[in-house]
Amino acid sequence: xxxxxxxxxxxxxxxxxxxxxxxxxxxxxxxxxxxxxxxxxxxxxxxxxxxxxxxxxxxxxxxxxxxxxxxxxxxxxxxxxxxxxxxxxxxxxxxxxxxxxxxxxxxxxxxxxxxxxxxxxxxxxxxxxxxxxxxxxxxxxxxxxxxxxxxxxxxxxxxxxxxxxxxxxxxxxxxxxxxxxxxxxxxxxxxxxxxxxxxxxxxxxxxxxxxxxxxxxxxxxxxxxxxxxxxxxxxxxxxxxxxxxxxxxxxxxxxxxxxxxxxxxxxxxxxxxxxxxxxxxxxxxxxxxxxxxxxxxxxxxxxxxxxxxxxxxxxxxxxxxxxxxxxxxxxxxxxxxxxxxxxxxxxxxxxxxxxxxxxxxxxxxxxxxxxxxxxxxxxxxxxxxxxx
Amino acid sequence: xxxxxxxxxxxxxxxxxxxxxxxxxxxxxxxxxxxxxxxxxxxxxxxxxxxxxxxxxxxxxxxxxxxxxxxxxxxxxxxxxxxxxxxxxxxxxxxxxxxxxxxxxxxxxxxxxxxxxxxxxxxxxxxxxxxxxxxxxxxxxxxxxxxxxxxxxxxxxxxxxxxxxxxxxxxxxxxxxxxxxxxxxxxxxxxxxxxxxxxxxxxxxxxxxxxxxxxxxxxxxxxxxxxxxxxxxxxxxxxxxxxxxxxxxxxxxxxxxxxxxxxxxxxxxxxxxxxxxxxxxxxxxxxxxxxxxxxxxxxxxxxxxxxxxxxxxxxxxxxxxxxxxxxxxxxxxxxxxxxxxxxxxxxxxxxxxxxxxxxxxxxxxxxxxxxxxxxxxxxxxxxxxxxx
Numbered sequence: 046x047x048x049x050x051x052x053x054x055x056x057x058x059x060x061x062x063x064x065x066x067x068x069x070x071x072x073x074x075x076x077x078x079x080x081x082x083x084x085x086x087x088x089x090x091x092x093x094x095x096x097x098x099x100x101x102x103x104x105x106x107x108x109x110x111x112x113x114x115x116x117x118x119x120x121x122x123x124x125x126x127x128x129x130x131x132x133x134x135x136x137x138x139x140x141x142x143x144x145x146x147x148x149x150x151x152x153x154x155x156x157x158x159x160x161x162x163x164x165x166x167x168x169x170x171x172x173x174x175x176x177x178x179x180x181x182x183x184x185x186x187x188x189x190x191x192x193x194x195x196x197x198x199x200x201x202x203x204x205x206x207x208x209x210x211x212x213x214x215x216x217x218x219x220x221x222x223x224x225x226x227x228x229x230x231x232x233x234x235x236x237x238x239x240x241x242x243x244x245x246x247x248x249x250x251x252x253x254x255x256x257x258x259x260x261x262x263x264x265x266x267x268x269x270x271x272x273x274x275x276x277x278x279x280x281x282x283x284x285x286x287x288x289x290x291x292x293x294x295x296x297x298x299x300x301x302x303x304x305x306x307x308x309x310x311x312x313x314x315x316x317x318x319x320x321x322x323x324x325x326x327x328x329x330x331x332x333x334x335x336x337x338x339x340x341x342x343x344x345x346x347x348x349x350x351x352x353x354x355x356x357x358x359x360x361x362x363x364x365x366x367x368x369x370x371x372x373x374x375x376x377x378x379x380x381x382x383x384x385x386x387x388x389x390x391x392x393x394x395x396x397x398x399x400x401x402x403x404x405x406x407x408x409x410x411x412x413x414x415x416x417x418x419x420x421x422x423x424x425x426x427x428x429x430x431x432x433x
Numbered sequence: 434x435x436x437x438x439x440x441x442x443x444x445x446x447x448x449x450x451x452x453x454x455x456x457x458x459x460x461x462x463x464x465x466x467x468x469x470x471x472x473x474x475x476x477x478x479x480x481x482x483x484x485x486x487x488x489x490x491x492x493x494x495x496x497x498x499x500x501x502x503x504x505x506x507x508x509x510x511x512x513x514x515x516x517x518x519x520x521x522x523x524x525x526x527x528x529x530x531x532x533x534x535x536x537x538x539x540x541x542x543x544x545x546x547x548x549x550x551x552x553x554x555x556x557x558x559x560x561x562x563x564x565x566x567x568x569x570x571x572x573x574x575x576x577x578x579x580x581x582x583x584x585x586x587x588x589x590x591x592x593x594x595x596x597x598x599x600x601x602x603x604x605x606x607x608x609x610x611x612x613x614x615x616x617x618x619x620x621x622x623x624x625x626x627x628x629x630x631x632x633x634x635x636x637x638x639x640x641x642x643x644x645x646x647x648x649x650x651x652x653x654x655x656x657x658x659x660x661x662x663x664x665x666x667x668x669x670x671x672x673x674x675x676x677x678x679x680x681x682x683x684x685x686x687x688x689x690x691x692x693x694x695x696x697x698x699x700x701x702x703x704x705x706x707x708x709x710x711x712x713x714x715x716x717x718x719x720x721x722x723x724x725x726x727x728x729x730x731x732x733x734x735x736x737x738x739x740x741x742x743x744x745x746x747x748x749x750x751x752x753x754x755x756x757x758x759x760x761x762x763x764x765x766x767x768x769x770x771x772x773x774x775x776x777x778x779x780x781x782x783x784x785x786x787x788x789x790x791x792x793x794x795x796x797x798x799x800x801x802x803x804x805x806x807x808x809x810x811x812x813x814x815x816x817x818x819x820x821x
Binding site for chain 1: 469471480481482483485486487488490506507508509511512525526527528529530532553555556557558559560561562563564565566568582627630631634635638639641642643644645646647648649658659660661662663664680747748749752757758759761763765767768
């Protein structure tokens with residue numbers, strides 16, 4: 046973050062607020078109540094790793110008109126005061142008798158009419174980051190004002206990225222591109238996987254990441270069974286496929302993509318599968334257009350894999366990306382979200398190499414009016430080989 | 434994490450379960466329903482950075498008798514299968530029609546009697562990590578089974594650390610000790626703060642951290658105004674106090690302490706304040722005993738600072754520590770939690786150097802029957818000097 050400056054010009058936040066308020070108006074919401082790190086950052090620019098402490102709740106109210114209001118623990122007043130937010134109300138937290146609920150209730154009553162409908166994101170891929178008992182207390186305090194689902198009002202806005210946001214995500218992708226290009230410096234047969242994970246994180250920082258919120262991966266013979274584990278101390282062995290996946294963060298924006306490496310010569314089945322995954326991504330890069338639904342992208346990539354005689358992996362084959370590692374929509378058969386220009390997405394096909402062994406390949410894109418634009422540097426079609 | 438092994442022997446988890454079940458019995462709870470990374474890790478040993486993705490909820494049910502049951506997205510089945518948990522029920526997530534609620538409801542009905550009381554942590558320093566609308570759906574599904582507050586049942590157990598847990602936290606502290614000892618290698622007048630933050634994170638990884646979940650700090654003339662900000666690009670200047678604070682993670686356990694450095698000669702007021710903070714910690718290290726309340730520790734340190742003519746900083750002056758960066762209790766005037774042997778705590782006095790300028794000093798301890806045992810290497814009484 047540059048000294049004394051916001052991460053974005055104030056107009057970026059004003060535009061977001063206007064867009065949120067238009068949606069709120071369409072949906073008959075009098076306010077949005079936001080509680081999660083990503084939503085608070087999105088509305089205000091308030092960026093801190095202090096969310097790692099579960100001790101205190103933080104609230105931002107977006108009223109129907111005017112700028113958002115922050116209702117936050119006093120410890121955050123200084124930092125929030127450096128964002129574009131000017132109405133900042135604080136309490137001494139944590140307070141076992143009233144941890145901000147009274148102040149939040151008063152604020153909501155001041156900012157909304159009687160019988161207001163106050164939206165909180167409550168649907169798929171959301172949670173409320175405050176104690177449940179306090180939410181119930183808040184509801185009692187609000188009486189005729191109702192807390193209703195605000196998911197759509199928030200998600201339909203957050204999912205369309207401004208050019209300034211796309212540039213931030215691109216920067217994170219470039220940092221990861223550079224770190225992936227250095228994997229062969231420390232990953233070779235005999236190197237323990239936990240050592241590789243540490244070196245990879247250090248390389249991401251060295252290349253400019255502010256912090257590394259996510260690294261996962263695996264190394265196993267002829268493909269891997271799992272993609273979310275932390276590292277073990279097992280050393281790489283010839284014939285292993287090493288996969289590293291990262292969500293590195295710069296200015297609060299994530300990348301999310303992986304790369305595969307072969308330890309020594311590439312097994313034929315692995316090479317065939319990787320090639321087919323690369324082609325499946327290629328089909329989406331060529332054919333994806335605004336107006337397609339999330340489930341259409343899933344089908345597009347499954348069909349490409351099936352044409353090569355491969356069984357697609359379970360789970361989703363890509364998702365949104367931005368101020369969290371993953372955002373909606375999800376490329377599954379069930380998600381009918383319409384894709385629109387300005388969405389930043391991951392294409393993440395996976396396929397079985399053999400029973401219980403999969404490969405996953407991932408790229409990051411922004412969807413433009415005429416189709417996808419890559420944000421990650423396209424993976425090499427042929428898997429890079431590490432020294433055995 | 435060692436290859437193929439649990440982070441702890443299975444007895445550690447069995448003991449935790451027995452202790453949870455004793456508390457549940459005392460409080461008339463028929464099950465505990467856990468949803469957060471820390472609670473799920475505590476009950477099962479399931480450790481992954483995949484929680485960074487908000488897409489999917491994860492559930493663990495601790496029944497009144499028997500081992501916990503995992504109700505989780507299929508993508509986690511492999512990793513959960515490597516913990517001590519054997520009853521693992523999965524669904525394909527994210528599913529916009531039913532994201533695990535049906536499966537969770539069936540599981541709870543199977544594991545609890547009619548009219549059961551199912552505890553969810555709902556109080557101070559908790560939140561429920563699932564969509565609010567799904568929680569309401571779950572409640573409707575459960576009919577006569579009630580979801581009630583399970584905070585005490587969980588917190589009174591989690592707050593007492595086993596020796597194996599203390600050893601893990603100690604390991605994280607030693608990693609941070611070593612990284613703090615290397616700060617003078619890259620922090621000197623002219624070095625940009627964001628460069629220092631990156632180098633510090635790299636040093637933590639190099640010293641053995643699995644990942645670095647928290648780094649914050651500040652650098653300013655004669656003390657700082659804020660302790661939760663990310664780094665700016667401003668270079669260190671002579672007369673600055675540099676503070677770095679970290680929660681580095683090893684095997685899922687955090688440290689949480691900071692160190693202060695003077696860029697060039699130490700200002701008198703800064704030296705006096707640092708000395709008084711060091712003494713305030715010393716008083717707590719000497720006098721703190723099981724049976725004291727959290728508010729007593731707050732008073733103990735405030736009195737020590739007042740005796741030196743200093744104004745204690747606002748907010749809490751320490752807190753619990755373990756599988757999250759911060760845990761309850763909080764050293765505030767309002768927290769009456771009784772301190773017991775086995776608690777791991779931070780002592781974190783802060784004081785004003787001048788209006789708007791504070792210093793914070795922090796150590797990590799485990800409270801034993803006869804008093805505190807340091808887990809962090811005691812900070813030097815005199816602030817280390819960095820090259821100007």
